Structure formats: C-alpha cells, structure tokens
Amino acid sequence: MLKSFLNIPLxxxxxxxxxxxxxxxxxxxxxxxxxxxxFTVSPINNTTLIIGTEAVKSSxxxxxxxxxxxxxxxxxxxxxxxIKILSDGLFSLKFNNSERYYKGKLSVxxxxxxxxxxxxxxxxxxxxxxxxxxxxxxxxxxxxKANVIAIRTxxxxxxxxxxxxxxxxxxxxxxxxxxxxxxVNDKIIRAVDDTRGMIITYNNKPIWAMYHSNxxxxxxxxxxxxxxxTMPYLKSIDDRIGKKxxxxxxxAYRWKTRISLKKxxxxxxxxxxxKNEKFLKIDNVNYTEGGRVKNFNIVTDKRKINISxxxxxxxxxxxxxxxxxxxxxxxxxxxxKYVIFDGKGYGHGVGMCQAGADEMGELGYNYKEIIRHYxxxxxxxxx
Ligand SMILES: [Zn+2]
Ligand SMILES: [Zn+2]
Numbered sequence: 001m002l003k004s005f006l007n008i009p010l011x012x013x014x015x016x017x018x019x020x021x022x023x024x025x026x027x028x029x030x031x032x033x034x035x036x037x038x039f040t041v042s043p044i045n046n047t048t049l050i051i052g053t054e055a056v057k058s059s060x061x062x063x064x065x066x067x068x069x070x071x072x073x074x075x076x077x078x079x080x081x082x083i084k085i086l087s088d089g090l091f092s093l094k095f096n097n098s099e100r101y102y103k104g105k106l107s108v109x110x111x112x113x114x115x116x117x118x119x120x121x122x123x124x125x126x127x128x129x130x131x132x133x134x135x136x137x138x139x140x141x142x143x144x145k146a147n148v149i150a151i152r153t154x155x156x157x158x159x160x161x162x163x164x165x166x167x168x169x170x171x172x173x174x175x176x177x178x179x180x181x182x183x184v185n186d187k188i189i190r191a192v193d194d195t196r197g198m199i200i201t202y203n204n205k206p207i208w209a210m211y212h213s214n215x216x217x218x219x220x221x222x223x224x225x226x227x228x229x230t231m232p233y234l235k236s237i238d239d240r241i242g243k244k245x246x247x248x249x250x251x252a253y254r255w256k257t258r259i260s261l262k263k264x265x266x267x268x269x270x271x272x273x274x275k276n277e278k279f280l281k282i283d284n285v286n287y288t289e290g291g292r293v294k295n296f297n298i299v300t301d302k303r304k305i306n307i308s309x310x311x312x313x314x315x316x317x318x319x320x321x322x323x324x325x326x327x328x329x330x331x332x333x334x335x336x337k338y339v340i341f342d343g344k345g346y347g348h349g350v351g352m353c354q355a356g357a358d359e360m361g362e363l364g365y366n367y368k369e370i371i372r373h374y375x376x377x378x379x380x381x382x383x
Contacts, residue, residue: 025120027167035114037064039095047089082109100180118167127152128192130176132183140361144191146370150209153199157206197382202233210351214252216329216344217245224288233375236290239356250355252346258338271315277302292328
C-alpha cells in the first residue's frame with residue numbers, strides 16, 4: 001500500500017449494516033492489469049471446483065474466443081458469455097507463466113480483449129492474503145495483529161471504491177496488494193483469527209487505516225500529503241515513546257540516492273519538462289511540519305515549475321523505480337555530476353509505520369497500544 005491514495009473520495013460513505021454482520025464476502029477485481037486472454041484453473045488437494053454446473057477433476061482452460069469465452073473442462077468444450085466458478089477450498093489460477101492461489105468464487109466475463117475476473121471471498125480470508133503480501137518482513141505477532149486490523153479496516157473504508165466496475169476493491173496497491181494465498185503462514189492465520197472482525201473507528205466510522213514501511217522517525221499528517229482534512233486521526237507524530245525512535249533500526253530509516261544529471265534530466269523530459277528545455281536546478285524546497293517535502297521548483301533555462309513532493313515521488317517511482325526516492329522526507333543537493341537526495345524512511349509516511357510497529361511489538365507493546373500510538377483518538381470495535 002505504498003503508491004497511491006490519490007483516489008480517496010472526499011466524502012466517506014459508509015453502510016452501517018456492516019456493523020451487524022460478523023463476516024461477509026468482499027468482491028475483488030483480480031489480475032486486471034495482466035491483460036490475460038487465457039488462463040487455467042485447477043483444484044488443489046481436496047477442493048471441489050464447480051464451473052457452471054460441472055465439477056472439475058483436473059483442470060479447466062479459459063480462452064477468449066470470438067465473442068465468447070471458450071471453456072475446456074477436463075476435455076469437454078463449451079462456450080459462454082460469462083460463467084461462475086465455485087470452490088470449497090484452495091484452487092490455482094495459471095496465467096502468462098505465473099500461478100496464484102485463490103479461495104472463494106470467481107465470476108468470469110469478457111472485458112474487451114481480456115477477462116474481467118471477480119473473486120468473491122470472506123473478508124477474513126481476504127485479510128489473511130493481503131497480510132501475507134503487505135506485512136512481509138514483520139516478525140512481532142502483536143505488530144502483525146495491529147497491521148491486520150488496519151488491513152481489515154482499510155478494506156471496509158474503501159469498499160465502495162470500485163463499485164462502478166462491479167467489485168469492491170482491486171488487487172493492486174491502489175487498494176491493498178492481494179496476490180492470493182501462496183504466502184499465507186501460521187503467524188498470519190493466528191493474527192487474523194485472534195483479531196477476527198476487529199476494526200479501528202473514529203466517530204463510530206471505520207478509519208482510512210493507512211500504513212507504510214518506515215516513517216524515518218516522524219509520521220506525516222494526511223492533510224499535508226493529500227490537501228484535505230477529513231482524517232483527523234492521521235496526524236504527524238514522533239515515532240517514539242522515550243528517546244529511541246522505534247523504526248531507527250529498520251531498513252531505509254536513512255537513505256541516500258545519487259542520480260546522474262543525465263539520468264535525472266531524461267526522467268524530467270519524460271515527465272515534467274519539455275524536450276527543448278534544459279534543467280538547471282531545484283530550488284525553493286518547502287517542508288511540511290512532519291518534515292516532508294511539500295513542494296519545490298524545478299528550474300529550467302525557460303521557466304520554473306512548481307511540483308508537490310508527493311507528485312514528484314510518484315513520478316520518480318514510476319520512471320526510476322520505487323527504490324530511487326523512497327519517501328518525500330528528503331533534502332536535495334546537486335554537484336556538477338549528480339543530483340543527491342538525502343532521505344528518511346520508505347513510503348508516504350501516513351498512519352502506521354510498519355518498522356516502528358514491529359519494534360514496538362518486540363519491546364512488549366500489544367496491538368492495541370501500537371494502534372493507539374499511530375492513529376489518534378480512535379477506538380477498536382468488532383464488526
Ligand atoms: Zn483499487
Ligand atoms: Zn517510524
């Protein structure tokens with residue numbers, strides 16, 4: 001969940017009905033960015049897999065064929081416009097030389113030259129799969145529990161985001177990373193089962209429970225990143241209780257990146273400045289109270305372009321990779337060969353710092369204390 005929260009609706013609508021349900025299915029749009037025009041599903045272990053009305057013994061192949069979907073179930077062929085797949089356990093989905101493991105139901109239909117695949121599954125299963133992708137590298141069970149509660153809460157807060165496309169959430173970092181069940185381990189299962197149905201609320205509503213890898217010592221106020229203030233619980237805090245910063249032992253707590261002027265200018269030409277301009281320097285860097293770059297000027301031989309820190313971070317991430325500029329908490333310097341970024345932390349810095357949460361857990365704080373450290377004036381509630 002590092003890259004994009006740019007599409008957060010200004011007004012959060014929330015269905016109170018959710019509070020009366022202990023468990024429910026989420027619809028996740030999967031693999032939409034993979035441009036799949038053929039895939040194979042197969043049951044794993046003792047799973048019963050039913051496609052339409054037919055049970056699948058070994059595998060079923062799906063192909064885009066003219067206006068239809070061509071389905072080959074253990075050698076029997078049929079053509080459909082759309083079809084449902086039911087399962088009572090794990091099954092595999094193979095596509096483009098990759099394989100992922102899913103649970104629940106799939107609804108498959110044509111979507112231009114590829115498929116629209118919607119995976120419906122129990123929210124608790126979804127949280128396990130997302131936690132396996134989003135909490136990699138965390139060791140403390142209490143920190144994983146805190147992160148699991150944030151994942152569940154975020155899923156509920158964001159569940160109207162893709163409603164117009166026919167599902168609740170996508171499987172990318174735009175919502176939360178959902179890559180199936182391959183990496184789900186015992187620790188994650190325990191963290192999810194022990195916190196079943198628990199979410200974080202503010203004013204009785206689920207919060208936008210954002211989290212990121214490493215805050216660099218100070219988290220960021222949401223309003224200073226995204227320009228609107230509907231999330232009073234996402235306030236900049238020092239990531240410590242006492243002297244030592246919780247995330248100071250974490251990877252990317254401090255980082256330095258040198259980008260050659262040539263490479264930097266080619267990045268600028270592809271994203272911000274035009275071909276006939278020459279990049280001269282960066283100046284007028286403004287910082288937020290949380291110590292992140294609010295905006296700065298890119299000065300060329302023709303003009304000054306003001307850009308926000310978060311837009312710059314996303315552009316660099318897309319063009320030079322997410323390891324180049326790891327956060328917007330940086331200072332910038334230049335010599336005659338390089339642009340040098342001196343930075344703190346990894347990710348947008350809003351909400352829970354995963355490296356800090358992990359250290360808090362190691363130091364004996366429990367998941368409730370971890371949640372209250374990173375999200376202000378919130379309550380925990382069971383749905
Ligand atoms: Zn999404
Ligand atoms: Zn931190």
